[in-house]
Amino acid sequence: MRITVTVNGQQRQADHVWAGESLLYLLRERLGLPGAKNACEQGECGSCTVYLDGEPVCACLVAAGQVQGRSVTTVEGLAAQRVQQAFLEAGAVQCGFCTPGLIIAVHDLLARTPRPGDAEVREALAGNLCRCTGYEKILDAVRLAASR
Amino acid sequence: MKQLLQTRVTGGVGDSAARPDGALKVRGEFAFASDLWADRMLWGATLRSPHPHARILGIDITEALRVPGVHAVLTHEDVPGSKRYGLEIADQPVLAIDEVRYAGEPVAIVAADHPETARRAAARIAVSYQVLPPVTEAEDGQVLRHVPIRRGDPDATAELVVTGEYEVGMQDQAFLGPEAGLAVPAADGGVDLYLATQWLHADQRQVAACLGLPPALVRLTLAGVGGAFGAREDISMQVHACMLALRTGRPVKMVYGREESFLGHVHRHPAKLRYEHGATRDGRLVYVKARIMLDGGAYASSSAAVVANAATLGIGPYDVPNVVMDAYVAYTNNPPCGAMRGFGAVQACFAYESQMDKLAAAAGLDPVEVRIRNALREGARMPTGQVVDGPAPVAELLRRVQAAPPAPPRSDDPRLLPGGVGNTTHGEGVVRGVGYAIGIKNVCFSEGFDDYATARVRLELISGEPVAFVHTAAAEVGQGLVTVQAQVARTELGVERVVVATADTSVGSAGSSSASRQTYMTGGAVRAACAAVRQRLFARLARDPAGLWLAGGKVVSVDGVVADLAEVLGDDPIEETVEWRHRPTSPLDPHTGQGDAHVQYAFAAHRATVDVDVELGLVRVVEIATAQDVGKAVNPQAVVGQIHGGTAQGLGLAVMEEIQVVDGMVRNPSFTDYLIPTILDVPPMHVEVLELADPHAPYGLRGVGEPPAISSTPAVVAAIRAATGRPLTRVPVRPEHLIG
Ligand code: FES
Ligand code: FES
Numbered sequence: 003m004r005i006t007v008t009v010n011g012q013q014r015q016a017d018h019v020w021a022g023e024s025l026l027y028l029l030r031e032r033l034g035l036p037g038a039k040n041a042c043e044q045g046e047c048g049s050c051t052v053y054l055d056g057e058p059v060c061a062c063l064v065a066a067g068q069v070q071g072r073s074v075t076t077v078e079g080l081a082a083q084r085v086q087q088a089f090l091e092a093g094a095v096q097c098g099f100c101t102p103g104l105i106i107a108v109h110d111l112l113a114r115t116p117r118p119g120d121a122e123v124r125e126a127l128a129g130n131l132c133r134c135t136g137y138e139k140i141l142d143a144v145r146l147a148a149s150r
Numbered sequence: 151m152k153q154l155l156q157t158r159v160t161g162g163v164g165d166s167a168a169r170p171d172g173a174l175k176v177r178g179e180f181a182f183a184s185d186l187w188a189d190r191m192l193w194g195a196t197l198r199s200p201h202p203h204a205r206i207l208g209i210d211i212t213e214a215l216r217v218p219g220v221h222a223v224l225t226h227e228d229v230p231g232s233k234r235y236g237l238e239i240a241d242q243p244v245l246a247i248d249e250v251r252y253a254g255e256p257v258a259i260v261a262a263d264h265p266e267t268a269r270r271a272a273a274r275i276a277v278s279y280q281v282l283p284p285v286t287e288a289e290d291g292q293v294l295r296h297v298p299i300r301r302g303d304p305d306a307t308a309e310l311v312v313t314g315e316y317e318v319g320m321q322d323q324a325f326l327g328p329e330a331g332l333a334v335p336a337a338d339g340g341v342d343l344y345l346a347t348q349w350l351h352a353d354q355r356q357v358a359a360c361l362g363l364p365p366a367l368v369r370l371t372l373a374g375v376g377g378a379f380g381a382r383e384d385i386s387m388q389v390h391a392c393m394l395a396l397r398t399g400r401p402v403k404m405v406y407g408r409e410e411s412f413l414g415h416v417h418r419h420p421a422k423l424r425y426e427h428g429a430t431r432d433g434r435l436v437y438v439k440a441r442i443m444l445d446g447g448a449y450a451s452s453s454a455a456v457v458a459n460a461a462t463l464g465i466g467p468y469d470v471p472n473v474v475m476d477a478y479v480a481y482t483n484n485p486p487c488g489a490m491r492g493f494g495a496v497q498a499c500f501a502y503e504s505q506m507d508k509l510a511a512a513a514g515l516d517p518v519e520v521r522i523r524n525a526l527r528e529g530a531r532m533p534t535g536q537v538v539d540g541p542a543p544v545a546e547l548l549r550r551v552q553a554a555p556p557a558p559p560r561s562d563d564p565r566l567l568p569g570g571v572g573n574t575t576h577g578e579g580v581v582r583g584v585g586y587a588i589g590i591k592n593v594c595f596s597e598g599f600d601d602y603a604t605a606r607v608r609l610e611l612i613s614g615e616p617v618a619f620v621h622t623a624a625a626e627v628g629q630g631l632v633t634v635q636a637q638v639a640r641t642e643l644g645v646e647r648v649v650v651a652t653a654d655t656s657v658g659s660a661g662s663s664s665a666s667r668q669t670y671m672t673g674g675a676v677r678a679a680c681a682a683v684r685q686r687l688f689a690r691l692a693r694d695p696a697g698l699w700l701a702g703g704k705v706v707s708v709d710g711v712v713a714d715l716a717e718v719l720g721d722d723p724i725e726e727t728v729e730w731r732h733r734p735t736s737p738l739d740p741h742t743g744q745g746d747a748h749v750q751y752a753f754a755a756h757r758a759t760v761d762v763d764v765e766l767g768l769v770r771v772v773e774i775a776t777a778q779d780v781g782k783a784v785n786p787q788a789v790v791g792q793i794h795g796g797t798a799q800g801l802g803l804a805v806m807e808e809i810q811v812v813d814g815m816v817r818n819p820s821f822t823d824y825l826i827p828t829i830l831d832v833p834p835m836h837v838e839v840l841e842l843a844d845p846h847a848p849y850g851l852r853g854v855g856e857p858p859a860i861s862s863t864p865a866v867v868a869a870i871r872a873a874t875g876r877p878l879t880r881v882p883v884r885p886e887h888l889i890g
Binding site for chain 1: 166168169171172173175176177178179180181182184185187264266323324325326327328374375376377379405407408563565566571627628629630787788790791794795796797798799820821822826827828829830832834835
C-alpha cells in the first residue's frame with residue numbers, strides 16, 4: 003500500500019508498504035529517520051516514542067497504515083533543544099539508545115506539567131527503560147530542563 | 151592532583167568533559183548498528199533450534215528458497231572456513247552441524263529483500279530432529295574447568311561456625327540496542343562489517359577463520375553500540391551476516407528482535423554456592439570453605455575465566471588465613487553463559503556477604519563491624535597468595551556508606567510505598583530494613599593473559615591550530631571511552647582540539663571493553679602514544695628535553711614558555727602508534743590456586759534501605775548509598791554514571807531479574823516477562839567517590855564499571871532480611887519468598 007504522512011512538518015510518501023509494518027519500521031527503514039529506536043518492538047521499552055498528532059505513542063505498536071494522512075514528529079524534528087541540552091549537561095546520556103524516546107517523553111511531560119515533582123517525573127517516565135544510567139541523571143536532566 | 155598534571159587545558163583528565171557523541175545522541179542522529187542502511191541491502195534472519203538437545207537428521211531448504219524475495223538460504227555446509235568459533239575454546243558451531251545443544255542455537259540463515267520475508271522463509275526450512283534428553287543441572291554436566299584454591303591449614307577449626315547454601319538465578323545483560331550489523335561485500339573478495347561489539351579484533355579473528363579469509367580481508371568498523379555489559383563479547387550475527395553478504399554479493403543487515411536477543415547472547419552464569427565460615431568468638435575469620443558450581447550452558451564462551459574470578463575473589467575483600475575453595479563450571483544444555491558485568495564476582499559476593507551477615511548475628515556484632523574486623527588492607531594477601539599492593543580501603547568504604555545520610559522516613563504517599571503507583575497499600579504490613587555489603591573485583595585480564603591496547607596519536611596543525619587525532623580499536627559501548635581518550639590526549643599534549651576516530655581494525659587491537667579495563671588500558675595506550683609524540687616533538691628543539699611539558703598549545707618548562715607548539719610542529723605532523731601493556735600477571739597453580747593472577751583490585755560498598763509489604767511480598771528499595779574507590783576519577787560525571795548504572799543492575803538481580811529456564815527452554819524472552827528496573831524501581835542513590843591512587847596504574851586510576859554492580863545485590867537482600875527476618879538464600883528474591 004501507499005502511505006502519505008506528514009513527518010516533522012514535511013509531507014512524505016512511502017510505496018509498497020506491507021500491511022504488517024509498524025510506524026517504527028516506516029520511519030526507520032522507509033523514510034530514513036532512525037532516531038526512534040527499536041529496543042523491543044513490543045511496546046515495553048519506550049525507545050521508539052514519537053508524537054502522533056501531538057500524542058506520544060510507541061511507534062512499534064502503531065501499524066504503518068494507521069498513520070495515513072496524520073502527522074508524526076520524531077526526535078529528529080523537535081525544534082526546541084531545552085530537554086536535549088539538559089540531558090547532555092546532566093550526564094543523562096551513556097549509550098544513548100533510550101535517549102530519543104526519553105527526550106520525547108520528557109518534552110511531553112514538561113509541556114503538560116512545567117514543574118513536575120520527582121514522583122510525577124518517575125510516573126511519567128515509567129515506560130522508558132534505560133539500562134545504563136540507573137535513572138539518577140535522567141531525573142537530574144528533567145529537573146534541569148524544568149528549571150529553565 | 152591537577153597541578154601535578156601541569157595543564158590548563160579544559161576537558162583534560164579529571165574534568166567532567168562532555169561526550170563527543172552526546173549531541174548526536176540527543177538529536178537522534180547517532181548511527182547505532184541497527185540504524186545502518188546501504189543501497190541494495192538485504193535482510194538476514196536466523197532459524198534457531200526449538201530443542202535444548204537434539205540430533206539433526208536432515209535440513210531441507212527447498213521451500214524456503216521458493217519464497218519470492220529470498221536470495222540465499224545457508225546451513226553449516228556453506229560455512230567456508232572453520233565451522234566453529236569461540237572466545238577461548240572454538241567449540242560453538244557457526245551453524246549447527248549434526249547436533250543442537252541448546253534451545254536457540256542457530257541452524258540456518260536466510261537473506262531476503264524484507265526482514266519479514268527473511269523470517270517467513272526461515273520458518274519454512276524443514277529441520278528433522280531426533281530429540282535427546284537435555285542436561286539441565288550443572289551438577290550433572292561435564293566439568294569445563296575446576297579452580298581449586300588452598301591457603302593455610304585446610305583442617306583449621308573455629309569457635310563460631312556459620313554455613314549456608316545459596317543460589318543465583320540467570321541474569322541477562324539486557325542492553326537496549328539489539329545485536330546488529332551490516333556486512334558489505336568488497337571488490338577484493340573480502341568483506342566490511344559495521345557492527346556493535348565489545349572487541350573488534352576478537353571478532354575479526356573468529357569471523358576471518360570461519361569465512362576462511364585472511365584477517366586483512368575482514369575489516370570491522372564499530373557502529374553505534376547500545377550498551378554491552380558483557381553480552382557483546384561473543385560472536386552473534388557477525389559470521390552469519392558476512393556469509394550472506396559474500397554469497398549474495400549484496401550488503402546484508404541483521405538486527406535481532408528482543409526475543410532473539412535473549413536467545414542470541416550469553417548470560418550471567420546461574421550459580422549454586424555452599425559456604426562455611428569459621429571465626430573466633432569476637433568475629434575474626436579463621437577459615438572459609440566454599441564450593442561454587444556455575445552452569446556454563448552449552449558452549450564454553452568465557453566460562454573458564456569467569457570461574458577463575460569466582461574462585462579467586464570468592465571469599466570477598468577479607469583477610470582470611472585458611473581457605474579451601476573449589477569453583478567449578480560445567481557444560482549443560484541450558485543457554486550458554488559468559489561475560490556479564492561483574493564476571494563471576496557477582497555470584498560469589500551474594501554468598502559471602504550473606505555469610506558475613508550470618509557471622510555478625512552469631513558473634514553478636516553489627517554487620518558493618520564484623521566486616522571491618524576482617525577487612526582486607528593494603529599489604530594483605532589474597533587466598534591466591536597475591537599481595538594486595540595498592541590501596542584497599544575496605545574498612546573506609548564501609549564506614550562511608552554507614553555514615554551516609556539516612557534514607558528518608560517512610561512516606562505516606564502510596565506512590566513511595568511497595569507496589570508504588572499500583573497503589574497496593576497505605577502502609578499496613580510494611581516493614582523497613584537496612585543492609586550492607588561490600589565487594590571486590592579484578593580489573594583487566596588475568597592469569598598471564600597477554601593483555602594490551604594499541605593507540606595511534608597524530609599531532610598536526612589544522613588551519614594553524616594544533617589538533618590531536620586519536621585512533622584506537624577500543625569499543626565505546628556507552629561508558630564514555632571516547633570522552634576519556636580525548637581527555638587523555640588533551641592532558642598529555644596540552645591541546646584543546648582532539649578528534650577521536652571511529653574505532654576499526656585498521657589499527658591494532660585495544661582488547662575488549664570489559665573487565666573494567668578500557669580506561670586503564672586504552673587510556674594507558676593513548677597516554678603512552680602521546681608521550682612518544684611528545685618525545686619526537688621535543689627532539690626538534692635544540693635543547694635538553696628534560697623538564698619540558700606541553701600546555702595550552704605551548705612547549706613549557708618550569709621557567710615558562712619555551713616555544714609555540716604550532717611553530718615546532720610546522721607542516722610536519724608527528725604520528726606514533728604504541729602497544730601498551732599492564733604489568734604481567736601469572737597463571738594460577740592448577741592444584742593450589744596460588745599465583746599473582748590479577749593486575750588490580752577494585753572495591754565498592756553499598757548500603758540499601760528497603761520497605762517490604764510482607765502481606766503482598768512486594769519490595770521497594772527506598773535508598774542506596776554507594777562508596778567506591780576509583781583511584782582517580784578521570785571523568786567524575788561519567789564515574790558517577792557508572793556507579794549509578796551498575797548499582798541499578800545489581801538491584802535488578804536482587805529483586806526482579808531472572809531468565810527462567812525450564813527443561814532447557816527460556817520461558818521469558820521479552821521485556822514483558824524479563825523485568826529490568828524502571829525509573830520507579832531505582833531509588834535515589836547517594837554516591838561517594840574515593841580517589842586513592844594506585845601507583846601501578848595510569849594516573850592512579852582504578853577500573854570503575856564493574857564494582858558497583860557486585861555488592862548492591864547482597865546489600866538489598868540483607869535489607870530485606872533485616873526487614874522480614876526471612877533467610878533469603880536465593881536471588882532474585884520473589885514475592886513468594888516473602889509471604890506465607
Ligand atoms: S521499541 Fe517500541 S516500546 Fe520498545
Ligand atoms: S543510556 Fe543506555 S539505555 Fe539509557
